[in-house]
Amino acid sequence: MKLARDTWLVFQRQVLLMWRTPVWLVVGIVQPLFYLLLFAPLLKGALGAGSYAEAYRVYVPGLLAVLVIFGGLFSGFSLLGELKAGIVERSRVTPVSRLALLLGRAMREVVALLAQAVVITLLALPFGLTVGLLDLLLAFLLLGLLALMTSAISFGIALLVRNDAALAPVVNTAAQPIALLSGTLLPLALAPQWLRSIAEWNPFYWAVEGMRSLFSGAVGDAVVWQSITVIAPLAALAVWWSARLFAERVR
Template sequence: MRLRDTLLFLGYELGKLRRNPAWPLLGLMQPILYLLLFAPLLRAITPNGTMEEALLMFTPAALVMIALFGTLFTGFGMITETRNGVLERLAVSRAWRPAIILGRVARDVLMLIVQSLIILGVAALMGLRVGLPEIVLTLVLMAATGLFAANLSYGLALAVRDENGMSQVIQFFLLPLMLLSGLMLPISLAPEWMQAVAQVNPLYHAVEAGRSLFAGNFSDPSIPIAFVVFAVLSALTLTWSVRSLRRLAG
């Protein structure tokens, strides 16, 4: 029953996405442009100054960028459905209530994986060479990152229920999260106080784990730390969004 409800909502959300595919395509443009225009600039800070080294450094960051921008703004559509009464009618139906959230999150994660594969394809054309185990583990990590961001977005949408308010909250936290994650440049190049503050930024752990995976350094402690961090955060944000949906239904 629960799985069936989740799959029904997943199919419904995929249908809406199929009718309007512009948003995921536009979401790809920023990471691709960064790969094409910014990654070559990193050659100067790599040991041998090669493009492959620059891509090994920046491609994981581009994947985290997709996980962040591709899912953190998905809650805006839920605000519209809340205002129109659509979400409230779904919440009081016989369907398993968490399936309303899980169906949307599953759609977001599937879309994220497809986008990540496209980014990896572009990076491969530019000279990136990474093994299959590294790619698979990185995709799992990106899925966990997107799961957290999507649940956070839906929980925030149900709590704020206003596009302007939600936009202001996201914009307030987005820039420091990006700068302290090492998306653009490794945090190891930053001052010591920034390196210390970055430890509490979950995106920093995702970027560091992605770079360790791409380097084939599976024993690096950043990898299990990142998976544990996002497993815990995903569970917490999912619980928050489901409880917010229950409050909406009364």
């Protein structure tokens, strides 16, 4: 109960800070919007889709995954800023749970990324995207777990490197192959077998495949539940790892 209350208190403060400077939320939507408007229409012919709606059901889940992968993995910069300003150190002298200090921040990132994902999904509707409400909610649940995992990993990396100049290349180096091996731009069903075999070791690939099935209305597909089974424990492990680093390295 104390952990939940402390997490809620930290989360409230973080959301308030985000609300006061919402410009970065808008900036986070701009690049995905360009891909939605300028790249996705090309997929009707490239994928041999029967309609634009079908093409968007394939592409939008991948676009949302890219948003979460890059947005979540770059969230460590906010923690570094608070560490440099001494905000985190001052928080540690309070009776607030140490895990809550990190978990509240991670939940802020989850809410922010899901808000951006909702906007992108709504903008895709005029282009013919159709998806059932239950399927969409399950897809956003999977996306939320993905956001929690990536933000926790980013916090952990930030605590290890403790430097803006070092964090950027580390995150970029990791995010690019992760995104490409997730089939975010094009389904990996189009790829050669050796590439598909490598991708199957990438948990983000399963998340993208699960969301694509949900956007297609195939909630009963095995890949949907496989993706949740893969991502949920990894998200918990990422939170545990970053929380342990937080307790050890923030004095």
